[in-house]
Amino acid sequence: MKLRFYLNNVEVEYEIQPDEYLAQVLRRNGVLSIRIGCDESACGSCTVLVDDKPVLSCGLLAAKVEGKHVTTVEGIQEEANRLADYFGDEGADQCSFCSVGFALIVHALRKEYKNPTDEQIKDYIVGNICRCTGYQSQFKAIKAYLKEAK
Amino acid sequence: MSKKFKVVNNKTHSVDGHAEMMGRAVYTQDYEAPGSLVLKMLRSPHPFARIKNIDTSKAESLNGVKCVLTYKNVPHVAFSRAGQGAPQPSPIDKFILDEYVRFVGDEVAVVAAINEKIAEDALKLIQVEYEVLEPVLDYKTAYKNKSVIHPESGISQAFEMGFRPKDNVAASYEMEVGNVEKELEKCDVVIEHTAETQAQAHAMLEPHCSNARLDEHNRLVIYTSTQTPFHIRRIMAQTLGMPLSQIRIVKPRVGGGFGGKQQFHCEMFVALVTLRTGLPSKMVYTREEVFASSYTRHPMCITMKIGADKDGTIKAIDCHALSDTGAYGEHALTVFMIVGSKVLPLYNKVNAVRFGGRVLYTNHVPAGAYRGYGAIQGNYVLESAIDILAEKLHMDPVELRKKNSMKEKETSPIFEIMGEGTKGTAMIMESCKLPYCIERGAELIDWKNKYPRKEVGPHKVRSVGCAIAMQGSGIPFSDMGSCAITLQDGGFYMVRCGATDIGQGSDTLISQIVAEELMTTVDKIVIYSSDTDLAPFDVGAYASSTTYISGNAAWKTAIKMRERLISEAATMLGVKENTVEFDGKKFVSGEKEISLFDLSNKLIYSAPQHQVAVTESYIGHVSPPPFMAAYAEVEVDTETGEYEVIEYVSVVDCGTTINPMLAKGQVEGGIVQGFGMASKEAVLYNKNGQMLSNSFLYYHVPTTKDIHKLTTEFADSYEPTGPFGAKSVGEIGIDTPPAVICNAIYNAVGVRINSLPITPEKILKAMKEKENR
Amino acid sequence: MSLRAKEYYRASSLEDAYNKLKENPKNVIVGGGLWLKKTGLEYHTIIDLSNLGLDQIKEDKDFIYVGSMVSLRDFENSPIINKLFNGVIAFGVREVMGPAFRNIATIGGSVYGRFPFSDVIAALLPLDVKVKLYPNQEMSLNDLVNYRGKLDGIIEQIIIRKEEGKAFFKKVKTTALDFPMINFSIVNRSGKNYIAIGSRPGVAALAYKAMEEADKGNYEKAAEIASQELQFLDSSNISKEYRIDLTKVYVLRGLKEVNE
Known part of the structure; x- marks a missing residue:
């Protein structure tokens, strides 16, 4: 079946199967920034935005984004680059397989909350697993980024 | 004591962090060749069985299926998937595919098809008739069990390691210094403590994956998410009977390893399919396969007997351990030996010490290398036992540790006796700031005021616990790393190294080391690792070897490069070498000078027109241990046993921190992974040997909300044999949490949990039992 | 195994969706699609209700x-x-x-x-x-x-x-991303107490006898009764006994909180 949607504000049309999930469809079409960590909607690595809301692209049927706006990290390069600076400052980037997911969830968090509390930040990023850093450095980096990127 | 540096020991961003966050195609799966065949594995539903018949004809005739592999059509050559050096220190007990399957999830057949769905459909068409055998699902009953897990012929050991497959023994080891029995008899106080550690999953975020193709020379090129590209090439060539020259292993960015990617996973299968079909192929483990069909940490049962005098002088330690290596013996011996060799020397003033036991085969998922590598198991039991001893001696556990632990310029006889499966190497602790770490950690956690406990609510208690730990820095006379630096026109340096960046940041710190020595900045360094065609040899990322071994190799190479540059400049300027001063940018000799930029261009384009390139290697002669002291404050709900770790304090002596932020990241990442093992993570099986915890939904790695406060500091320390004074820092962080949390819980509610993970349920149960006594 | 379906159908009305569902026993309504993926089953048609304004x-x-x-x-x-x-x-x-x-x-x-x-x-x-x-x-x-x-x-x-009152919710879990080992939802609405306990491991159920006792103000006894009247079993990561222990503690804490 045909699927039409906006990928980073550009209208695209992909041939998909009715039982495919968004993560696979995007990767097959060359969006290699999608990192599939678990493919069971449990790790957060494959996060994308659909109509500005963060979703797990491995858990969303591709057909569901018909007509919608999908944002991947390619659509927020500048923000990702800046967030990477903050991660670098805190040494919060190790294997970085989770980093793209963090870039997108933090982007959404910034849009949704003006002055998030520590608890709101943690509630927002809790679905993004990192096995390398121990989280504290990431949390500090995200907090500093949110403060300055307001 | 520490020296002033310009690049190392300074804050430097990781060299790859930006590209990774911006989503560039950098991981193994991003390099799949277009049109790759998709590999799927048929896995055993039985914990132990022999394949009586396997019929793949229906699968093979399915449209889109290109190749089906079974034990019948692949080379029958035993090898070890462990990914270690030569001679192989793990039993050589695995076939590419075998007629026996030894755990639920073991490999039965591989299908290669044009897409995933066809491959999955083909798996369903393979008909297998099994002769189901009696499994061994408890390692305590494995020894000389009537069920023999490896009855086959053709398996072996490269040297004597106690490998007795007929008894289900993968390896065994015994050693003794002095006479432990006699020493214990003389002691005023003797305590004995037994505790068990569980299997832990690595749970790195990038699943195991490899892809293969044939290149323009008809050579086999494999991209793979590995910690050991050179070992993979060597072992693959031996097993497939190919010349090494026909194989190229490329390691792109790796999404986490923690030891799990030291071993083979998909490599042999994509190789065989591509060699057989001529087509590119790829294999990516599902998350279920990552959990249930790769490797875990070795579960162990360890007993420590410690004897001391009334004044708190520890006189003797007796340690006996049993280890469960699962279906295959990857790292069976070497992990086991670390339980002794990187744990017991902490208390080096004993008159006698003994260590020994067995590593047993069972029908569980095989155990393998995992950060901590035996040290975390040993540390949990030893450091719990030290607290038990302290209580018996009516001593503060911090004081007992201070009195008896390793200090600078001291040694332990264990270093000489125990090595990587073989004899070890004697060494003196040239750097050991453990006393400072203990002192400083106690200050940071406010031990004086918080030990042992405080009531903070109607059913809330807060308490503190502590432990100390050590690790190593590579394997002496075994781990070798190399580095090649070329000066490029334009005056920058190309660094190629075999050091395997798996996310720990070795590309960054090796760039820093080279930049420091060549008095330049990291942006003048282009680093490439690791690719068996393009990089010089390195054993890979394991055994806490990267900073120390590969870092020393890079340092040595950079020193040589500086000497070569001065010599080239002297020739160019027509002066004597010893008159040339180099500041990283220009060469000056009296009135004469030339910039590095001009020199580099002249060397290439005018005279003498040659490439300045140097290669050096480093082999460790000692393995200087990093040390640490750790403290935690916990808050326990006395009605439910639930607890939170309010703060975790780590004070670490890893010598100079080449990159302080990355070093902190290694420690904190290790602490949280160790906290997961101490508190939450457990590989669970049902009674049929099937893994239940085969998903992130059922295997609980810590999340950001489970971590409250991590306080991490480094001692001012300088290791004279390390690059710019550095020791390793990759593993040390993981070792302490089980003991620290166990001790803190004991201090809070008076019960000691002798099996991991320390769950609220176990705590409450123990509290009730104590009340009823 | 991955989810299989032959067709994807965007229903134009509930009636349309219902008719489609009845067409074939292998047709299925999709909510978010998260669980559907986990079933790994073979379906004929996936029926999507996204266009029916049911998101209000x-x-x-x-x-x-x-x-x-x-x-x-x-x-x-x-x-x-x-x-x-x-x-x-x-x-x-x-x-x-x-x-x-x-x-x-x-x-x-x-x-x-x-x-x-x-x-x-x-x-x-x-x-x-x-x-x-x-x-x-x-x-x-x-x-x-x-x-x-x-x-x-x-x-x-x-x-x-809509009712007036107070509520208490407690999920006992290993990590923040865990399924509940057991969960407690206790509400006092319009002056009456309601106690639901889920993941015992059975699906959430009301503890009626305990609720009755709670309405009399006997919270401790209510907690004890709750731990007896519902069925608690062992799971791989939590025992029956611990579920019962937790029930006694959290039902009491919950009742106290919602009746404060």
């Missing part, structure tokens, strides 16, 4: 109407839901995974699934909640939860009665 939360004087396609995230963020029992119901739903998961998962899917580990069902069960199924059925959430077998209709909306 509305209210009148007495009731709140939650469309079945409302995501868990929209539910927990809704000002209407946050006014309910000081936001405790929203809090219960917020305990499910991360926001990127809850943006996909739907209220309808969570209720339809009757999952034993459901925090959504546990949070809602002590309230007066009706489930409206197309074409012509309405049943209480409690009846639906206890309904054995395949539901005939399509969940259209859930209807929550």
